[in-house]
Amino acid sequence: MTPPTATNPPTASTPTAPPANALTGKRRIAFASFVDENYLPGFLTLLRSLALSNPNVCEDFLVLHDGLRPESVGKIRALHPRVDFRQVNAAHYDTYAKGDQDNYLVRKAYFILDVFRVRDYDTVITLDTDMVVLDDLGELLRLREGLAAVPQFFYGQHKLNSGLLVIQREYLTDAFCAELDEVGRAGTYELDKHDQGILNAVLDGDFVQLDARFNFVKRRLSGDLPVPEGTAILHFTGRHKPWQGGESGYGEAEARWHAYHLSDAEFHAAYLATGGTKHHDLLVHYGTPHVRRTADVESARKVAAAHILAGEYQEAVDLLAPLRIPVDESWPNEVLGHALMSVSRYEEARAQLLLAASAPNRAATAYGRLAQIAWIHGDDEEASRLALQGLGVDPTHRANRLMHLRTTGLTPPAEGPASGQLAHVAFYMERQGNAGDKLLPESVRLAFGQDTGPDRWHSVHAHRLFDEAALERVNARRGLVIGGGGLFIPDTAPNGNSGWQWNVPDDLLERIDVPVVVYAVGFNAFDGQAYGHGRKRFLSSLRKLVESSAFFGLRNHGSIEKVRDLLPPELHHKVRFQPCPTTVTRQLVDGWRDPAGREDTILVNAAYDRAGLRFGHDYGHFLREMATAVTALGEQAEVKCVAHSLDDERIAFDLRREHGISLPVIPMYDFDNDAIRDVYARTKLVIGMRGHAGMIPFGCGTPIISLISHPKMAYFLSDIERPEWGISVHDRHLGARLTERATALLADHAASVADVHGRQQELWKVTEANAADLRVILAGR
Known part of the structure; x- marks a missing residue:
């Protein structure tokens, strides 16, 4: 069979809004199972086995059903943080010819075919509820083409076993569903094979064949044979299911199933004890109730560290702070100190980090964070001293080395008269930092004139605390420019004062009395990246910034749309387009000559x-x-x-x-x-x-x-x-x-260069028009 490729108009089951990955093309992957009350025990065990065997895998899980009790829904939600319940159209399959129309199990066997009506994923992996996952499924997650399955044990290579299917988008179409319906209604398939019979009739052997270890059927183990090493998925085919008492002759196989038939407390503890990298969503979902139940400090440290990696700093504080952490437990103290400094509770963070610094295995990192706190507060001498202490513990510690270089032997350049300067809030990259960030501050300044040095500009590092002294210095200048770069992002230089990169409290932001120009800033959050509990702080700071700004320019229309969505309608008009000045370098650099x-x-x-x-x-x-x-x-x-x-x-x-x-x-x-x-x-x-x-x-x-x-x-x-x-x-x-x-x-390289020049000219027109407005805004100062 030729894989279906037709694109059809949206139906009632087809989302009309573009998917979240529309811009990046990132594949959306989901697992899926049909679940009813009779097979619920098997499904719960399947979920546990998936998490314990693949602790770093957490894709959406589509739960197809024809009605589940609320308590059953609750049990499922407790075992997976990303479940999506979708009710099947049961009546649709009543039109299919069947071997036994009155057998309710036979009727429900067809409902898994509803997975082919999913339109919002690129890859869907179906799992029967009488399976347990025993090993890594990474190979399945990396599949990108065709419809993959394991050939049937008894029928050679031509027919598939439908207990596991890896379905790519080209099969998730109305055209393929129509083929299934045609065969199902005509009855031109093995009626006693139900959904599997229909798929084999339609595919006629045209599927990607997977190794048997991905759907290893119980029948292979008759006579109490052990489960072979490397089996990834064990499938309990047949009438007798492990949760119903099992079947004689399969003791070894059923022991593997019962190993995952755990209480929630046992399961949470087992997940926390698994080795290797754990997925953030799973670690938080299982670890949080475990910590609340046990008050175990080491488990709390792991969950809090996962929160920090995801930019969820307040969540990390909320989990760790209520616990009694022994003074000699250096790692939890260091993680709590990290979380506290990330929400700008600096004095509390210092106390935790000093405790952590007493232990050799955490001292270098703790001193690095203490040095960073000192630097944030403008104390270069203390930051240098602390970084040097960290290097004394670990001479290879890169963060301490860079901080020591940043704060040692530097003489600030002499600045011109304050009244003639513009203050400039930016991320000033030093030494071996990101080349793009290094170039940005100068590029922004070039948009305001050729003098980019200290005579014309007063530098304000975005990541340092904007305090009373900084406010006084800014208000002595003739204006404040903020930009450029993707400053609207939660996890680069996190702070609890603004929720974005500029570490400015609201009350000080409101007291800036010179014109504020936000210039070519970007909204830099990734797909799938959220602000967590810090979102409220960010939204408040963003709104005050827009209200305070005489000019608020974002570097692309995508950022404009994102930011306007976060603002009240009455502020939308203030958000305008200002291309990143790096995109018009040829126009800005004095005397530029093309090579x-x-x-x-x-x-x-x-x-x-x-x-x-x-x-x-x-x-x-x-x-x-x-x-x-x-x-x-x-x-x-x-x-x-x-x-x-x-x-x-x-x-x-x-x-x-x-x-x-x-x-x-x-x-x-x-x-x-x-x-x-x-x-x-x-x-x-x-x-x-x-x-x-x-x-x-x-x-x-x-x-x-x-x-x-x-x-x-x-x-x-x-x-x-x-x-x-x-x-x-x-x-x-x-x-x-x-x-x-x-x-x-x-x-035709010359034509390509000319095209770039033409596109650039359009951005330059916008930049020039904005420059005219900015001259008026800053003229009064």
Whole structure:
């Protein structure tokens, strides 16, 4: 059978709103089971086994049902944090020809076919409720094509066992459902095989065959044979189910099922005791009630650390703070100190971190956080001293080394008269930091004039506490510029004063009496990233910032839409478009000259911060596809890795280790701003995953292709009306498409450069119009 590809108009079961992953192309994956009251015990055990065998896997779980009691729904919700209950249209299957119309079990056997009516996922994995999961399912989660299943034990390779199906989007269509209905109503299938018979009749052997270990049927173990090592899913086919008393001759198999038939307390403790990485949602869902039940400090430490990694700082405080943590328990004290400083409870954080610093195994990290608190409060001398203490414990500790360098032997540049200056709140990146963030402050200042130095500008680091002294200094200037960069994000330099990157309390923000200009700021939250309990704090701060601003410009229309959604309607008009100044570099840099010739190179950038949010289960696919593209493009130009940060070098290491491909690395994190612009201006093409690995070369007049793993990449390409310059990192044919689009841009390079220049000119018109307004705003100061 040819896989269905037809696109059909929306039906009642088809969502009309675009999916959450529409911009990034990130695959949405779900598990699914049909559940009724009779099979509920099996399903609950299935959920426990899935979590304990795959502690780092937490995809949505679709619970198909024809009616469940409220207490049953509650039991299911207690075992999985991302369940989605969907009632099947039972009457629809009454039209099917069946071997025994009056057997209620036979009738319900068809209801799992409703999974093919799901339209909001890219991959759906069905599991029968008489299964237990015994091993890693990563191979199934990485499947991207076809309809996959294990062949039936008794029927060779032609027919599948429908207990486990891995279904890709091309089968989740009205066209495929119509084929199922046609066969079901005509009865042209093995009637005693129910849903499985219909699928085999429609597919006629055309399915991706999986190893038997993914659907290992009980019948293989007759005579009390042991379950083979490596079995991933054990399937209790037949009439006799383990929760109903089981069947003689299968003692070894049923013992494996009963190992997961646990009380909630036993299950929560078992999950906390599993080794390896745990998924945030599962750890919080099971760990929180466990901590409340037991007050176990070590479990609380694990759950609080998961909260912190997800940017849920207040949740971490709420969990750990009520517990009595022994003074000699250094790690929980350090985690609590980290959480407290992240919500700006600095004095309490100091106390916890000093306790943690007494233990050698946590001292370096604790001193690093204490140094950061001192630096946030403007005490460079104390920050340097604490960082040096941390280095005394661990000379390799990078955070302490960078803090010590940041705060030692630096003489602030002499500033001009305050009355002639603009204050500038920004993230000032130092030394081996992100190259894009390093370039941004100067680029913003260029939009206000060629003098970007201390005569014209007073620097205010966004991550330092904006206190009374800082307020006084700002109010002595003729205006305050905030930007650029993606400052609206919860987990970069977290604080409880604003909930975004600028550490400013509301009352001080309200007392700024010079014109406030928010310039080319971006809303930088990833898909799937939330503000948690800090959302209320962020919304309050955002509203006050907009109210206080004389100019509020965001760097793309996607950010404008996101921010307007967070504001009351009466403030929407204040939010306007101001492109990132890096995108108009050629217009801003005095005396800019386009290169007379370009190097025969293609620069590739990949980002690895928040890798789970960027790649999901698809990193291996991304790397294989990039290997294909790099190999093909290497025949047209020399391909190099351009690293905006140290972590960006990973693609060069991984391509060499996994695919034998060597890429020279350009350590752009070590470059000054002129060198960054020079490298990007002289290359032929930049293929980048970071926002500024697209915007900076574009601003220098260089063609780009964006590897989209974050919505902001798509936002920018939409603004310049070139969405075809972006390809999702999840694209099934990423390698071929990237090669094709890069080849097209290189084939007539002059035309490609001219296109970039034309697109840039449109952004420059907006920037010039805004500049005229800003001259008026700042003229009175």
